[in-house]
Amino acid sequence: MKGRASQTNIPHRFEARVSEPWADEESSPEAEGAPPTTTQPVAARSIISRNESPDIPFSQSVNPYQGCEHGCIYCFARPSHAYQDLSPGLDFETRIQVKTNAPEKLKAALDHPRYKPTPIALGVNTDAYQPAEKDHRITRKLLEILLEYRHPVSIITKSRLILRDADLLSEMAAMGLCSVRVSLTTLDNRLKGQLEPRATAASTRLRVLRELSEAGVPTGVLTAPIIPFINDYEMEAMLSAAAENGAQRASWVLLRLPHEVAPLFEDWLQHHYPDRAAHVMNRVRDLRGGNTNSSEWGQRMTGTGVLAGLYRQRFERQCRAVGLNVQEEEPLDTGLFRRPGGEQMGLF
Template sequence: MSADHRVKTRGTGAQPANRFHRQRIETASDEWPLDPDDDLVPDSLATQVDDEKVRTIISTNQSPDVPFEQSINPYRGCEHGCIYCFARPTHAYWDFSPGLDFETRLIAKTGAADRLREAFDKPGYRCKPIALGMNTDAYQPLEKQRRITRELLEVMRDYRHPVTIITKGGLILRDLDLLAELAADGLCSVSVSLTTLDNDLKRRLEPRAASPATRLKVVRELTAAGVPTSVLLAPMIPFINDAEMEALLEAAVGAGAQQAGWILLRLPLEIAELFEDWLQRHYPDRAEHVMARIRDMRGGKVYEGAFGKRMRGQGVYADLLSQRFKRACRQLGLNQIEPPALRTDVFRRWGGGQLDLI
C-alpha cells in the first residue's frame, strides 16, 4: 500500500514494517500508478477483533513522568486512529504494524473483570489507584459492544477501589451511573483529552475519536454529576494546534473543568515516520517547518525520551508553551486548588467470603 494512500476514516494508510522482523517486504515501483479500485488499496477497511484470554490484568509503572503506579488497558490497539498515539509502537509486540494495523486489528482482553477480582482477592494486594485505559482508550468504539471497561468499573465499585480514567470517547457517559457512585466515595476522577476545537483538524488528526463538542459535553456532564473532571491538552503540536491552547482552556472552564494539564507531541520509534507522512499528506506547506520546530524542542532529534523531558521538551519554544499554559490557567482560575487524593482506606476484599471491615 502506498504511503500516501488515504483510507477513509482512518488515521493512516501506511504500514511501517514491524521492527522485530528480520525480513521485510518492500514495494518496488514499476512506474505504473496504483489503481484506486484495486482491492490491494481499499478506500475503507473494517475493524478486525481478536480475543485474548489474559492471565493477569494489572500492569505496573515506574516512570516518574506519569502520576500512577498501576494501570489496566482493556484493549490492545485503538480504533480512534490518532496519528500521534504513543501506543502505536506497542502493536509490533503482537506481530502487527504500528500503522494501519494499530487502528484496524484490535485485541480485546476477555475475562478481564475475573482477573481483576482475582488480583484484588490476593491477601498481599495493596490498594493503590488504577489508571484505566492509559495506553489505548478504554472508551474506543469497540467498547460499545464488548463492555469490558464497564465490567471492570463494576468490580471497582464492588471492591470500593480507586480508579482514574483518561479518554477522548463520548461513550464514557454511558457509565455515568458507576462513575458518579465511585466519585461520591472519593474513588474516581476523569481526565478528558482535548486536542482542538476545529472539527476538520479533528477528523484528520483523530478520525474516530469524539468531536470537540462531545468532549466538552463529557466534561460538563461528568462535572455536574460530581465526578472530578480535568482536561489534558495532548498533544500540543507546533503550528498545527498549539495556537489553540488558550481557547481550549477557556472552553474547558466553560464546561466546568477546574484542573488542566498539557503534553508536547511525542514521536518515538515508528510514530515519527507515520507523523511525517501525515504532515506531507495534510499540511505539505508547513511540514518542514513543523519538524524543524520539533527538533528544536528535542535537542536536535525527532524524539528525546529521557524522563523529565519527554512530556514538555526543552528550549525557547517549549518554554514559551509552558509560560502560555501557566498564564492562561492563572487568568482562568485553573489549577488553583490541589484536588484531593483518591481514597484507598475504604477498599474491601470479597474473596473467600472475607470482608475487610473499615
C-alpha cells in the same frame, strides 16, 4: 483513506524481512479503500501494568483493549502493536484485541493477599471507551468490580461513551474513588478529522466534561498533544472551553514520536500539510534536543528549549486566568478498599 489516519502498514521495528512498496499505487491494497475494523478476543496473562516513572501520575494501569480505532496518528501507544507482530500503522487502528478475561484477572489481582491498593489508571495505552467497548462492555465490567472493591480509579478518554457509565462514576466519585480527564487536541473539527478520524468531536468532549461535572465527578482536561504550527495556537482556547464546561484541572503534553510513530507522523504531515511539514519537524527537533523524540524523564512530556518554556508559560498563565488548577488536587481514597469475599489466607 477516509476515516483512517495512517495510510499504510509500515514495517515494525522487529520485522526480519520487509516487503518492497507496491509498484502500482493505483492497484495497491491501500488504494481500494480503508480496511474495516476487526476485533479479536485474547486472553490476558495479567491485567494490571505497573510503572515507576516519576513523570507519570499513576503507578498502576489497566488496558482492556490493545490497539485503538480512534486512529490518532500521534498516539504514543502505536509501537506496542509491534509486540503482536502487527504494524503500528493501519493494523493499530483496524485490528483491535479485546481482553475478554480482563474482569476475572482484575478480581484475582485485587483478591491477592499481598495486593496493596493504589489508584488504577484505566485506559492509558488505548482508550477504554473506544468503539469496541459499545459491544464488549469490558470497561463497564471493570468499573463494576472496582466499585464493589471500593478501589480508586482515574480515567482518560476522548469518547462520549463514558457517559453511559455516569451512574457508576457518580457513585464512586461520591466516595472519593474516581476522577476523569478528557483529552482535547483541537477545537477545529477539520483538523480533528485529520489527526484522530474516529474520535469524538470536540463539542461532544466538552459536553462530557459538563455532564460528568454536573454528576459530581471531578473532571479535568488534558490538552494533548501540543504540536508546533498545527494546534499549538489553540492552547488558550481549549483551556477556556474546558473551564467553561466544568473542568477543574488541566495538564498538557508535547507531541511525542517514539519508534514507528515518527515516520507515520511525518507521512501524515506530507499528506495534509506539505507546505509546512519541514518547518514542523524542525521545531519538533528543537524541542527534543535535535531528535524526533526524547524518552528522558522530566523532559519527554514537555520538551526542552525556548519554545517549550513558552508553551509552559502560556499554559500556566491561561490556567490562572480561567481558574484551572486553583487548588491542590485531593488524592483518591485508598482507605475504603475491601474484599467482598473477605481476606484470603495464604496457603503457607
